[in-house]
Amino acid sequence: MAFVDEVSLQARAGKGGDGTVAWLHLRGKELSGPAGGNGGDGGDVYFRAVRDLTLLARYRGEKLFAAGDGEAGGNREKHGARGADLIVDVPLGSLVRNEETREVFDLAREGMQQLVLKGGRGGAGNAVFKSSINRSPKESTPGAAGEEARLTIELRLVADAGLVGVPNAGKTSLLNALTHATGKIGAYPFTTLEPNLGMLFGFVLADIPGLIEGASQGKGLGTRFLRHISRTRVILHCLALDSADPLCEYRVVRKELESFEDGSLARRPEIVILTKSDTRDTQEIQQISDVIAKALKKEKGEILIVSVLDDDSVSSLSRALTKTLGEV
Ligand SMILES: Nc1nc2c(ncn2[C@@H]2O[C@H](COP(=O)(O)OP(=O)(O)OP(=O)(O)O)[C@@H](O)[C@H]2O)c(=O)[nH]1
Ligand SMILES: [Mg+2]
Incomplete structure (x- = not known):
């Protein structure tokens, strides 16, 4: 159905x-x-x-x-x-x-x-x-x-945290790895057509379709889905490390969050998660995350790094998220 x-x-x-x-x-x-x-x-x-x-x-x-x-x-x-x-x-x-x-x-x-x-x-x-x-x-x-x-x-789904990012950023893969959710994953944009929910130690995570420029105006799968994260307390912003320009993608998504309704989504606490860390070596990851941290002036919410192929990184992300969700 x-x-x-x-x-x-x-x-x-x-x-x-x-x-x-x-x-x-x-x-x-x-x-x-x-x-x-x-x-x-x-x-x-x-x-x-x-x-x-x-x-x-x-x-x-x-x-x-x-x-x-x-x-x-x-x-x-x-x-x-x-x-x-x-x-x-x-x-x-x-x-x-x-x-x-x-x-x-x-x-x-x-x-x-x-x-x-x-x-x-x-x-x-x-x-x-x-x-x-x-x-x-x-x-x-x-x-x-x-x-x-x-x-x-x-x-409007009731969830504690919402996963956002451009199509293919690895949101659904991450939801599945962190929770018992079984959302569909695909090596192409717009795999997710409807929101998925998963439980992380009592917290509800929501995964929505990827956001593209103009989503808040109804482009792509648009606003219909942004409203499903409108009740969340924390935004989990996924940036794929295999992307050519994660920073540019970050800005595209932020713009959509800002343009949605009264812009309150953009004022919500945000955790940046660099996904697919297995696609880069440690040095490259360090460089990219430094550039992003500097550009975003991130100090409060650190930048978290994960690969769904690395169980240890999933566990530490899970601990970090549970801790933050407990505090917010
Ligand atoms: N190597 C590697 N590939 C990953 C990882 N996470 C996701 N992928 C791959 O990236 C592609 C996109 O993953 P999805 O989880 O469907 O991405 P999404 O952000 O939910 O995409 P949309 O639903 O289309 O917005 C798939 O081919 C995944 O197998 C990872 O940690 N490492
Ligand atoms: Mg998806």
């Missing part, structure tokens, strides 16, 4: 049940009175965050999401039942936007549930209108309509 991270759907909360006009006749007595019950309230529409990234794909074909309507009021002042609430499960990290009111609901914590559309109130039965001046009211009110709206759901 294709990864779906955006879906638009029509949803409606339940209509309130109508109030009823009814009369109570007491046998053998002249006395009678209004006894129409109130309608039940319409059910509400809630959205709930669950750990399942496949959910949005299932909602694509659905026409309408509707909560239950309230029942009409009955005789003998019996109130109608409340309509059933509708709870729509969405992947953890979804933003639900009401296109009518522009309200946005952020489902960023697992199990979190948000009321998105409110059901209509039930109408009043004629028993409610009884008063000292009107002992036989014939009026009742209808139930109110529930809120209805077009809702857009946009998924």
Whole structure:
């Protein structure tokens, strides 16, 4: 099933049940009175965050999401039942936007549930209108309509760190080496077409497709994927040591991070990781990393070096990342 991270759907909360006009006749007595019950309230529409990234794909074909309507009021002042609430499960990290009111609901914590559309109130039965001046009211009110709206759901993955870099920088290889993820690796650009997630000692790492110039404007696989690292705390910027100009590639990617939305991605702590260290000798690596460190004025986050073919380098990277993620 294709990864779906955006879906638009029509949803409606339940209509309130109508109030009823009814009369109570007491046998053998002249006395009678209004006894129409109130309608039940319409059910509400809630959205709930669950750990399942496949959910949005299932909602694509659905026409309408509707909560239950309230029942009409009955005789003998019996109130109608409340309509059933509708709870729509969405992947953890979804933003639900009401296109009518522009309200946005952020489902960023697992199990979190948000009321998105409110059901209509039930109408009043004629028993409610009884008063000292009107002992036989014939009026009742209808139930109110529930809120209805077009809702857009946009998924923004919840991860601690995001791997970025140009296509072929070795991001997915690194995710697989560091975690139990099994993302697809290829010796060609744009191998990764949808985000991959992996767990590193309790921290979630996200790998997205490679970024090229103009990604923030939608070029390549573009913005669609930058938003999946928008919630991360740390950016892991991968530069391949077998590249002809890693520094230039670094700048291309930084520019895209800066141009995405309000630019906050570019202000996030960044760790530079030089990948594929097996493709160069130690001296060359030293030279390249000196040039990069100087150009980037990196002092706080050191520059880390790794090759997925060298288990020791993967372990030390893993320790360094776990330590940093624990601190940030
Ligand atoms: N020699 C060597 N090759 C590597 C290393 N890491 C990745 N590669 C190779 O580099 C190529 C690209 O690797 P990927 O992990 O698919 O790169 P990516 O950054 O995820 O690429 P996109 O998904 O296309 O953006 C593959 O042929 C990998 O086998 C490494 O440490 N050493
Ligand atoms: Mg990849």
